[in-house]
Amino acid sequence: MEATVAVLRLPGVNCEIETARACAVAGLRPEIVRWNDAEAKLESFDAFVLPGGFSFQDRVRAGVVAANEPVLEIVVEQAEAGKPVLGICNGAQVLVECGLVPGMVPGAVEVALAPNAEPGYECRWVFSAPSPIGASPFVRGLAREGPIPMPVAHAEGRFVSGDASLFTALHHAGQLAFRYVSHDGEATGDHNPNGAELDTAGMVNCSGNVLALMPHPERSAWLRQVPTWLPGSWGRKRREAAGRPELLDAPGPGMAVFRALARAAMERREG
Numbered sequence: 001m002e003a004t005v006a007v008l009r010l011p012g013v014n015c016e017i018e019t020a021r022a023c024a025v026a027g028l029r030p031e032i033v034r035w036n037d038a039e040a041k042l043e044s045f046d047a048f049v050l051p052g053g054f055s056f057q058d059r060v061r062a063g064v065v066a067a068n069e070p071v072l073e074i075v076v077e078q079a080e081a082g083k084p085v086l087g088i089c090n091g092a093q094v095l096v097e098c099g100l101v102p103g104m105v106p107g108a109v110e111v112a113l114a115p116n117a118e119p120g121y122e123c124r125w126v127f128s129a130p131s132p133i134g135a136s137p138f139v140r141g142l143a144r145e146g147p148i149p150m151p152v153a154h155a156e157g158r159f160v161s162g163d164a165s166l167f168t169a170l171h172h173a174g175q176l177a178f179r180y181v182s183h184d185g186e187a188t189g190d191h192n193p194n195g196a197e198l199d200t201a202g203m204v205n206c207s208g209n210v211l212a213l214m215p216h217p218e219r220s221a222w223l224r225q226v227p228t229w230l231p232g233s234w235g236r237k238r239r240e241a242a243g244r245p246e247l248l249d250a251p252g253p254g255m256a257v258f259r260a261l262a263r264a265a266m267e268r269r270e271g
Helices: 016-025 039-043 070-080 090-097 166-172 233-240 255-270
Strands: 004-009 029-034 047-050 085-088 112-114 122-130 148-154 158-160 178-181 200-204 210-213
Touching: 004 016, 004 255, 016 029, 016 255, 039 070, 047 070, 047 090, 047 255, 070 085, 085 090, 090 112, 090 210, 122 200
Parallel strands: 004 029, 004 047, 047 085, 085 210
Antiparallel strands: 112 158, 122 148, 122 178, 178 200, 200 210
């Protein structure tokens, strides 16, 4: 039986439908759930996704209003019970603001997703390398696949901290789950779209079951979404598939993130 996933519809999010579709293809049974649905209903799911968009119009700062909604108390409780949680872009901002990620001090807001180093909305394709260290189910086995191309689309996506040593500690703990790199895996600041510390694109909590990811995997979940000009193996696959619908509808690079979520949900369910 498929594991179930709640795709949380907060006021202002706009990526829930395509996120649910990607979850279904990855092997999950998704349901789009409103932020004010009954608590008992939410507790019944095996996993949770907070999709991208502009929850509560990003008033005050991105994600902070949603993070203080009662529904997030339920998500926190379920995450602490071991259920996998994925936050994408605005969803990542919510997970940071409610203290789930990085979670070294439970409930504390330890990092920020600050405005981009170059002010303005950044919307472009990037490559993110899964961490080869750490035990998070979100990156387990992904490093051998190489950098994953996904688009970013945000104005406040820069992982930062007032503690200069924190990101080094998170890196050594395996909590910097995804880092911006070139298409061939080179780690240089030239490929960092927002100035995040240590090129951080995604971060997990201490237990590894909660991922805050700034790039959008649902926007590269199918090969047809990959641009033909993209360098590397995925761009080559996309060019080779031109005019062949049966190939264009094949899974794209971002599907790896949803498959990791599905594996984590099933492992916990069976476990």
